[in-house]
Amino acid sequence: MMRFILPFVVFLIMAAFMYVGLGLNPHEVPSPLVGKTAPAFTLPQLHEPAKQFSPQDMKGKVWLFNVWASWCTACENEHPVFLELSRQNLVPIYGMDYKDKREDGEAWLRKHGNPYALVVSDAEGRVGIDYGVYGVPETYVIDKQGVIQHKHIGAVTPKILDEKIIPLVKELQAK
């Protein structure tokens, strides 16, 4: 009897590992920045390049930081989610136009709508590197102390927004 049970148990263990392993998304690299202070930067605003923005301006507020670009197709998919969220006035959304031409970014927002309280322009992608951006879109939830509490890689779906981001934002706002 043992000679059948043992291989079967080994098979079950391997099958369990493979089931979990194959279900993982290799493109989701856990960010070491979660739990750390959002890296400081000063960038020109997209619409008014003369004005600048820096995350320190947001101290005392919970906010979302969404990295997007006009060349990014997944951004088009998540955009309606942010448009809807901005209508609810739950949390300010700040955008960063990543490795993009100013005109292209502005044109994209005119076409698809602008859910952002403010957009900064990271034309060279340097701030992106500081934030560990490797695929757009990426979205960060930053708390009142300026600490990154959550990072979402890839397009935000209504499900992720309702189940993860909004509850987290409410919890952080209550603190």
Next chain:
Amino acid sequence: MKKCLLMLLLCLLPAFAYAGEAKDMAADPVLEKRMIGLAENLRCLVCQNESLASSHADLAEDLRREVREQMQKGLSDQEIIDYLVSRYGDFVLYDPPVKKSTLVLWYGPFALLLAGAGMLIYQLRKRKSQVPEAELSAEEAQRAASLLEETPASSNQSKDKQA
């Protein structure tokens, strides 16, 4: 004829593509070499099976630029690696450090090897105890002895035949 010429021109295109790649070479070849040496041990996050040195992804180019600039500032290789790890995690390293979360990665194969060797030894021992030494009766022993005596002669005969 025109078509042929066009085809020939198209064949030249890859050469230009390569020229585009070469523009990355900085003015300082020593620094460039050091940068490539470091980038070969770092993983590109976009195309994950390529190193930062060989990847053509936009992000890889930016990261190479970042590494180059930090080298120009006089940072050591370790400081640059630490910077990248603090941004992208151990994932950027092809040679991840030994720590709690990577114990299985580092020692798992050896554990499996040991377990396999243990199983093998256990099975072999068990098999040995299952097959008893054959005991011959007096009659069988005699027969065996006579067969052994006969064999050399008969084999010689067969050799003769072959020759």
